[in-house]
Each structure stands twice: as C-alpha cells, then as structure tokens.
Amino acid sequence: MYTVSFGVSNYFKSFINSYSQIFFTKNKTLGVILLVVSFFDFWTGFSGLLAVIATNIAANLLNFSKYNIKAGLYGFNSLLVGLAAGITFQPGIHVLIIIFFLSLLTLFITIALEGFLYKYSLPFLSVPFLLVAWMINLSVGQLELLGLSQRGIYILNDLFSLGGHNLVDIYNFIEAIPIFQSLKIYFLSLAAIIFQFNILAGVLISIGLLLSSRIAFTLSFLGFYTAYLFYNFIGVDFNELSYTFIGFNYILTAIAIGGFFLIPSKSTYFWVVLLLPVTVLITFGFNKIFINYQLPIYSLPFNVVSLIFLYTLKLRMQKGKELVEPLIQYNSPEKNLYSYKNNLYRFTDIFYYPVYLPVLGEWTISQGHNGEHTHKDEWRHAWDLIINDENGNQYQSEGDICNDYYCYGKPVVAPADG
Incomplete structure (x- = not known):
C-alpha cells in the first residue's frame, strides 16, 4: 500500500529548502547560509523562521503536495513575508500572532496562484509575497500601535547584539576593503533579498550562491552589471541602489531567465543582456506609480519581466533548440543542463513531445x-x-x-x- 509520511526530517528539509528556493534551488548549503544571515537581525530572522514553520505545517495538515512542501515551494513566499513583517515592526507577541495569520494567507494565495498558473506551466515566483507585503505596508497606519521598527538603520548595534565584538570587527574589516562602489552595491542588493542591509550579509550570500551553482553566480553578476552599464548609458545615478535596495530585481531576473526556467546556454545569456534594460525601465515606471501610494516595488519588476517572457516563449510557432525549457526541473542550472545534453545525445526528439x-x-x-x-x-x-x-x-x-x-x-x- 502506498503511503506518504512526513516526519521530522522532511520538515527540516522543507524549512531549509524554503530559504534556498528564494534562488530557485534546493541547495542545503545556500539554504543554511540564508537562514544564518537572516538572523543578523535576530527578530527579523526569527519572524521569517516562524512564518516558514507555520506555513509548512499548515500545508501538510491541509494535505497539499508533500513534494512541494518538502521542496520549499510553499514556504519561501511566507518566509519573505515573515522577514518583511519582522523588519517593519518592533518585537512583540502581537506581531508574532499577526505573522502566523499572514503566513496562512500567503499559503492560500500561493496555492491559488499555483492552480491558476499551472495550466500555463508558469511559476508563481514571489507574487504571493508581493500581495501580502503590500497589504502590510497599506495597514501600517492601523498597526502602528504594534510599534514601527527602526532596526536596520543602526547596523553595528544589530551585529553586536548577535555576535558581539567579533562580528562587528568582521563587518568593519569587510567594509574597509577597497573595492569598487558598484561591487558594494551588488553585495547590498544580494543582502536586501532577505531584508538585510549590510555588505557582510551580501558577501556570505554570494559565497553560498557560488557554492550552490557557478552558473547562477555568473548570471547574478551578468544581470547586475548589465543594469549598471545601462544606468550609466542613460545617465541615471546608479548609487541610488545603495539605499533603495532594488538591485536584486536585476540579479533574480538574470538567474531565473538565464539558468533555471530555461536551459542555460549562449542564447539565455544573450537574452538576459537584452531583458535587463527592459527590467530597468520597468523599475523606473513602477517606482513612479507606486511612490504615489507610498509602496515599495519590492520584486515586482523581476516577476513581471520573468513571467511575461516565459509566457511569450510558449506561444512560439516552433520551439526549436534555442531557449528550451527543462523537461524536468532539477532546481539546479548545472543539473538541468546535464540532463538536457544527456537526453539530447540519447533521444533526438527530446525537445517537445x-x-x-x-x-x-x-x-x-x-x-x-x-x-x-x-x-x-x-x-x-x-x-x-x-x-x-x-x-x-x-x-x-x-x-x-x-x-x-x-x-x-x-x-x-x-x-x-x-
């Protein structure tokens, strides 16, 4: 008789994978690094972890896909919501209760979007996070009695409370390294993905990304510096990314299009270069619209560009051998590429059957x-x-x-x- 068990070990994997799925992977090393880095601000990290635990347990109790739970697909959007709420409000039991209910809401939106987008074979990406995060931002006026947080402004205080003088010394050492300003903004953009706002977090995440996938790592640089060159080309100050923290949109777009949802190739790298200026222009436009409502755009440009591009590829008259979608998603650019080449060698009609x-x-x-x-x-x-x-x-x-x-x-x- 076929049964599906979901014990402690599977829950643990689901928690770690919920972190690594932010970068579309199930790499445990990257997941652990993201988990640790999220605790650079303890309250933010704890809020994110609580959201993940609540979501994955609820998903299992409601008998949703065990595979998706274990893979972290249902947990990563709730993680982002928990991190956003944790950095927005002061620590307190009332905030934890609200995060619990926000996690359930995020799960329901995730399942609904999964059902809607499944028929188009499209990922839901971080759209559930966007919807709930905007709801949090719009509700701040009614929730101000919970106490709005000023954390993230005094970075050294946050690091000292977590790791004492040693962690502060490491941060100061990295800050003192003479590197290009654009590289510092790259690290800040990586850190901002999990609502951390210091270079040390970005350096650790970049190391985890490199250990997880060399292709994803190179794409993160390609996407970021393509946007950087386009900023300079149109005469826009790129340093604004050091305080707006929207540079991660360019990183995630490059990784998603260049290596995960398409088989990595020269063509995907080429299209990353073409799509990043589009992402920049969309970012400018959304910023102008959303500033009227005092809402951050978060990862909206990344979601819009990625989903539109992936959907339009499905409307091609002939699929061909360029910009090929993985037949089986291994959550690794290297594994997707190996599987594709192996099947191409063994089965000549592997593209679309x-x-x-x-x-x-x-x-x-x-x-x-x-x-x-x-x-x-x-x-x-x-x-x-x-x-x-x-x-x-x-x-x-x-x-x-x-x-x-x-x-x-x-x-x-x-x-x-x-």
Whole structure:
C-alpha cells in the first residue's frame, strides 16, 4: 500500500529548502547560509523562521503536495513575508500572532496562484509575497500601535547584539576593503533579498550562491552589471541602489531567465543582456506609480519581466533548440543542463513531445487522482473520462446497458505520435 509520511526530517528539509528556493534551488548549503544571515537581525530572522514553520505545517495538515512542501515551494513566499513583517515592526507577541495569520494567507494565495498558473506551466515566483507585503505596508497606519521598527538603520548595534565584538570587527574589516562602489552595491542588493542591509550579509550570500551553482553566480553578476552599464548609458545615478535596495530585481531576473526556467546556454545569456534594460525601465515606471501610494516595488519588476517572457516563449510557432525549457526541473542550472545534453545525445526528439488525451471532442473527468471512490493505492493516478449532455447526464434512458452511455463506443486514439 502506498503511503506518504512526513516526519521530522522532511520538515527540516522543507524549512531549509524554503530559504534556498528564494534562488530557485534546493541547495542545503545556500539554504543554511540564508537562514544564518537572516538572523543578523535576530527578530527579523526569527519572524521569517516562524512564518516558514507555520506555513509548512499548515500545508501538510491541509494535505497539499508533500513534494512541494518538502521542496520549499510553499514556504519561501511566507518566509519573505515573515522577514518583511519582522523588519517593519518592533518585537512583540502581537506581531508574532499577526505573522502566523499572514503566513496562512500567503499559503492560500500561493496555492491559488499555483492552480491558476499551472495550466500555463508558469511559476508563481514571489507574487504571493508581493500581495501580502503590500497589504502590510497599506495597514501600517492601523498597526502602528504594534510599534514601527527602526532596526536596520543602526547596523553595528544589530551585529553586536548577535555576535558581539567579533562580528562587528568582521563587518568593519569587510567594509574597509577597497573595492569598487558598484561591487558594494551588488553585495547590498544580494543582502536586501532577505531584508538585510549590510555588505557582510551580501558577501556570505554570494559565497553560498557560488557554492550552490557557478552558473547562477555568473548570471547574478551578468544581470547586475548589465543594469549598471545601462544606468550609466542613460545617465541615471546608479548609487541610488545603495539605499533603495532594488538591485536584486536585476540579479533574480538574470538567474531565473538565464539558468533555471530555461536551459542555460549562449542564447539565455544573450537574452538576459537584452531583458535587463527592459527590467530597468520597468523599475523606473513602477517606482513612479507606486511612490504615489507610498509602496515599495519590492520584486515586482523581476516577476513581471520573468513571467511575461516565459509566457511569450510558449506561444512560439516552433520551439526549436534555442531557449528550451527543462523537461524536468532539477532546481539546479548545472543539473538541468546535464540532463538536457544527456537526453539530447540519447533521444533526438527530446525537445517537445506533446501528449494528448486519448479521446476526441469534449469530455469530462469524473474522477481524478486519489479519487474518493475507486482511485486508491495502485490506481490512485487514474482518470475516469465521461461525456455529459446539456443536462449533465452521462447516459440516456435508465443507464442499465452500455449503449445508454454517451461515451460507449467512441474511438480511442493514440495519445502521442509514434
């Protein structure tokens, strides 16, 4: 009998993966580094961890996909919401309770978006986080009795409370290293992804990103410095990114398009270079709109550019061998590339092999996966196909004989060419 258990070890993996999924991966090293760095501000880190725990436990209790829970796909948006709430409000039990309910809301929005975007084979990215984070920002006036936080402004105090003089000395040492201003902004942009605002956090995240994937690491530089050159080309002060912390949009867009949702290649790198100026212009436009409502744009440019580009690729007349989507997502650019090349060598038609339902016309699925009637155990993945009339009936007369059923005798066709 087939059963799915979800013990302590799987919960632990789901917690760590919720951190690493911020960069679309399940790399444990990167996940642990992000977890540790988030605690540079203890209250922010604790709020994020609480949100992850609450979300993954709730998702399991509600019997959502165990695979997605374990992979961290349901947890990372709640993590971002928890971090945002933690950095916004002063520590307190009331804030923790609010974060718990915000985590549930984020989970429900995530599941709803997953169901909507699944039919287009599109990821929900960090859209659930955006919707809930904006709700937090719009509610600040009503929640001001919780106490708005000033943390993140006095970075040395935050680091001292976490690691004492040693951590402060490490931070000062890194700050004193003579590096280009643009590189400092790159590290600050990386740190801002998990709501940390110091170079030390960005340096550690970049190390984790390198250990996780060399392709993702190079793409992070390519995306950031393509935006940097475009800023200079149009005469905009790039130093504004050192205090607006929106540079991570360029990093995430490059990693998503260049290496994760498409097989990494010269073509994906080329399109990253083309799409980053578009992302910059979209960032300018959204900033002008959202400033009227006193809302930060967060990761909106990254989400808009990535989703639009991935969707338009699906509308191509011929898919071809350029800008290929992974048949199986391994959450690693290197593994996706290896799988693609291996399959290309073994199977010449690996690109797209469409599979259709084995029937013609309009049918209804009366019972699907894990159906409540007969689809149990070995038959849990079965589908029941029927034909209904305009009244919703699947048979005429009394339904006592096979010929009474509209689906009886209809042709069954091959689901794929071959």
